[in-house]
Amino acid sequence: xSAALLIAIGALxxxxxxxxxxxxxxxxxxxxxxxxxxxxxxxxxxxGRSGEAPLANQATxxxxxxxxxxxxxxxxxxIGFGLTLFLLALARRQQELSGDDLVEDDLEDRRIxxxxxxWVPPNRVAELAATAVDVASSVGL
Amino acid sequence: xxxLIAATLMAPLSAAAAGLGLKDHPRWRDMVTVFxxxxxxxxxxxxxxxxxxxxxxxxxxxxxxxxxxxxxxADRFAVLVLPVALSIILVVELFAIGxxxxxxxxxxxxxxxxxxxxxxxxxxxxxTGDLFTLFVAFELILVSSYVLLTHQGQREQIRAGMTxxxxxxxxxxxxxxxxxxVYSATGTVNLALLAERIPELSTGxxxxxxxxxFVVFGTKAAMFPLFSWLPDSYPTAPTTITAxxxxxxTKIGIYAMIRFxxxxxxxxxxxxxxxxxGVTMIVGALGALAQSDVKRILSFHVISxxxxxxxxxxxxxxxxxxxxxxxxxxHMPVKTVLFLVGGLIENHQGxxxxxxxxxxxxxxxxxxxxxxxxxxxxAGLPPFSGFVAxxxxxxxxxxxxxxxxxxxALVGGALxxxxxxxxxxxxFWGTPPAISPNNPTEQAEEAPPVGVRPERANQRLMVGxxxxxxxxxxxxxxxxxxxxxxxxxxxxxxxxxSSYISLxxx
Numbered sequence: 186x187s188a189a190l191l192i193a194i195g196a197l198x199x200x201x202x203x204x205x206x207x208x209x210x211x212x213x214x215x216x217x218x219x220x221x222x223x224x225x226x227x228x229x230x231x232x233g234r235s236g237e238a239p240l241a242n243q244a245t246x247x248x249x250x251x252x253x254x255x256x257x258x259x260x261x262x263x264i265g266f267g268l269t270l271f272l273l274a275l276a277r278r279q280q281e282l283s284g285d286d287l288v289e290d291d292l293e294d295r296r297i298x299x300x301x302x303x304w305v306p307p308n309r310v311a312e313l314a315a316t317a318v319d320v321a322s323s324v325g326l
Numbered sequence: 327x328x329x330l331i332a333a334t335l336m337a338p339l340s341a342a343a344a345g346l347g348l349k350d351h352p353r354w355r356d357m358v359t360v361f362x363x364x365x366x367x368x369x370x371x372x373x374x375x376x377x378x379x380x381x382x383x384x385x386x387x388x389x390x391x392x393x394x395x396x397x398x399x400a401d402r403f404a405v406l407v408l409p410v411a412l413s414i415i416l417v418v419e420l421f422a423i424g425x426x427x428x429x430x431x432x433x434x435x436x437x438x439x440x441x442x443x444x445x446x447x448x449x450x451x452x453x454t455g456d457l458f459t460l461f462v463a464f465e466l467i468l469v470s471s472y473v474l475l476t477h478q479g480q481r482e483q484i485r486a487g488m489t490x491x492x493x494x495x496x497x498x499x500x501x502x503x504x505x506x507x508v509y510s511a512t513g514t515v516n517l518a519l520l521a522e523r524i525p526e527l528s529t530g531x532x533x534x535x536x537x538x539x540f541v542v543f544g545t546k547a548a549m550f551p552l553f554s555w556l557p558d559s560y561p562t563a564p565t566t567i568t569a570x571x572x573x574x575x576t577k578i579g580i581y582a583m584i585r586f587x588x589x590x591x592x593x594x595x596x597x598x599x600x601x602x603x604g605v606t607m608i609v610g611a612l613g614a615l616a617q618s619d620v621k622r623i624l625s626f627h628v629i630s631x632x633x634x635x636x637x638x639x640x641x642x643x644x645x646x647x648x649x650x651x652x653x654x655x656x657h658m659p660v661k662t663v664l665f666l667v668g669g670l671i672e673n674h675q676g677x678x679x680x681x682x683x684x685x686x687x688x689x690x691x692x693x694x695x696x697x698x699x700x701x702x703x704x705a706g707l708p709p710f711s712g713f714v715a716x717x718x719x720x721x722x723x724x725x726x727x728x729x730x731x732x733x734x735a736l737v738g739g740a741l742x743x744x745x746x747x748x749x750x751x752x753x754f755w756g757t758p759p760a761i762s763p764n765n766p767t768e769q770a771e772e773a774p775p776v777g778v779r780p781e782r783a784n785q786r787l788m789v790g791x792x793x794x795x796x797x798x799x800x801x802x803x804x805x806x807x808x809x810x811x812x813x814x815x816x817x818x819x820x821x822x823x824s825s826y827i828s829l830x831x832x
Contacts, residue, residue, distance in 0.1 A: 223503075
């Protein structure tokens with residue numbers, strides 16, 4: 186693998202990873218585009234040494250570069266393109282609804298995590314344990 | 327046989343295309359969708375019959391060799407899972423037709439066709455014989471699931487949908503990187519060739535690939551600690567869509583994991599997988615106990631149950647893999663049914679929050695029965711299918727003398743029972759709340775849109791579809807013996823990869 190390709194993959198991956206940790210969906214979209222490019226480049230690099238274009242009657246098979254990873258990369262690019270558009274549509278809808286495009290927290294989860302701070306009286310704990318034992322014995326455990 | 331394989335892929339996809347064209351003819355669209363899904367399901371059952379009597383079959387698409395072409399392999403494992411998966415989707419579609427005129431239904435113009443695309447993705451993921459086609463199948467499933475989750479465009483769905491999409495997109499990107507690693511290490515993405523070549527790699531490269539794909543498939547399967555997207559997004563979608571997601575999507579991740587890691591002999595990863603399996607079981611079950619909404623409790627149970635399948639896989643013994651396969655087959659219908667019953671509850675009371683419901687056992691005893699059977703099955707009580715599945719996994723754990731994981735699995739089962747009891751007490755016992763906030767029957771009477779079927783007909787179809795699925799779970803426990811034998815053979819095929827290799831390379 187050439188050093189230039191390696192550096193390009195490394196740079197795209199690190200910038201992409203940094204961007205998708207953001208809250209704003211438009212940054213995440215950019216991050217995924219860069220990460221997708223990095224993945225496609227590594228597929229490309231997985232094909233081995235570079236050579237002539239793999240076209241019939243233009244070169245012998247020995248001189249050609251490996252076309253299989255390129256075909257895989259092409260499929261991945263098309264899928265990535267569609268998903269980028271979908272993410273953009275999602276960001277647009279979120280902006281319509283809330284005025285920004287930030288990925289929000291799970292509200293119900295926050296609420297339940299908040300109840301963990303409430304003090305549970307000891308007799309209530311005993312009561313719950315008794316219910317558990319009742320349930321267990323009623324089903325024959 | 328090749329025709330049957332093609333039918334499971336093409337029938338739902340063609341039905342989806344036709345369904346999009348029949349936008350203004352709801353009745354025809356429903357019929358086309360049901361016909362496509364039913365064709366796929368019947369073909370899958372025919373495949374099961376064919377494979378058990380005549381042996382496995384591989385289809386070289388386009389006649390290319392295994393190095394270049396796509397291979398679809400109907401081996402025992404695939405034909406065991408495929409009929410269950412496809413019949414679930416069919417049942418959910420029937421339920422959706424019954425539900426779609428109510429406030430909790432999905433947009434039928436989109437949901438039917440998208441379900442078709444999702445179905446063909448599921449068939450492709452189960453039948454495929456190479457990793458790249460598996461990637462494409464995952465994308466097919468995920469793209470339709472993104473749209474199904476967010477197509478109503480309400481605030482809550484967009485919020486949850488963003489987390490879901492970002493998380494799954496990240497896993498897909500990791501998958502792509504993994505494909506590059508695999509290709510540069512072995513020069514192929516064909517599973518049969520990988521089963522030959524990966525064991526020959528150096529330990530570092532082998533475990534690197536195994537660990538990488540464990541993370542990729544684990545994110546799709548919502549194992550600990552990569553599960554946070556699941557309980558966030560699933561409850562926001564319309565019930566029918568959640569039922570399909572809960573029954574199928576995470577299970578396809580587990581399916582891919584069982585196939586890949588067993589075929590390529592990743593036995594060294596066993597202890598790591600077992601550890602994560604244990605934590606997943608307990609975290610999922612405890613998370614479920616903390617919730618106060620039926621759909622959220624059930625969503626956390628999806629995670630907890632993933633732990634049991636991981637445990638079966640992580641034991642890397644013939645008995646363990648058998649248990650994991652059985653658990654997979656049992657879990658898909660049971661989980662779907664529970665969400666469908668959640669939909670019936672929501673449809674009847676206008677909410678699935680525990681503190682705003684109650685007394686349903688007296689009012690609608692049939693819903694109570696439909697809930698009780700899969701709930702007890704989920705907790706693993708005899709004589710239901712969950713008992714057979716859990717017995718398979720746990721006895722494999724005892725055989726392998728992995729005491730710690732067996733104890734964790736039993737504790738997880740008790741916690742499952744506890745939170746099912748919580749739903750039972752909250753929804754079916756007690757007194758119903760004085761005012762139901764938005765009663766669906768009132769809404770229907772207020773403004774009956776043109777062409778609406780009467781409420782009772784809807785209810786009948788919904789309850790009927792749910793009963794059909796409950797009957798399906800009972801059938802699994804009745805035929806537990808033959809199913810166990812079949813799973814055992816499927817597990818042998820996976821562990822001794824030579825039969826798979828010769829099949830896919832012929």
